[in-house]
Amino acid sequence: RITNDTGRLTKEEIDAMVQKAKEMKEVDDAAATRVEAKNKLEAYVYSVKNTMQTNNAAATPKDVVDRINKAADETLDWVQANESASVEEFREKHTELEKLVNAAMKQQAGGAHHQAPQPETDVEEVDELD
Numbered sequence: 211r212i213t214n215d216t217g218r219l220t221k222e223e224i225d226a227m228v229q230k231a232k233e234m235k236e237v238d239d240a241a242a243t244r245v246e247a248k249n250k251l252e253a254y255v256y257s258v259k260n261t262m263q264t265n266n267a268a269a270t271p272k273d274v275v276d277r278i279n280k281a282a283d284e285t286l287d288w289v290q291a292n293e294s295a296s297v298e299e300f301r302e303k304h305t306e307l308e309k310l311v312n313a314a315m316k317q318q319a320g321g322a323h324h325q326a327p328q329p330e331t332d333v334e335e336v337d338e339l340d
Contacts, residue, residue: 247300274318
């Protein structure tokens with residue numbers, strides 16, 4: 211009688227391999243999530259820099275453009291120095307830059323609104339406003 215029992219894995223060996231595969235999948239999924247967060251941050255930085263160089267450059271004051279570009283460059287430097295940062299760290303940096311950009315653009319928009327020409331008023335009306 212001939213049997214094909216040699217070279218086969220035992221149930222325990224198969225179970226161990228399946229368990230190892232599950233563990234590796236978790237590690238792979240975590241790494242993929244981290245890479246995705248890093249890529250999103252980098253994409254946002256380049257988007258901000260591109261926006262500052264193109265359509266908003268003429269309408270945005272130089273100091274605002276410079277402040278945003280400086281923050282974007284600092285964020286890119288941080289990413290390059292912290293390639294293995296956690297998902298949370300990448301997301302925090304993204305949020306920080308997003309808040310800075312939004313605040314700068316709101317300030318610029320608010321400043322432009324306040325700089326709009328005002329109708330002429332005579333002195334009596336100004337006294338009443340005080």
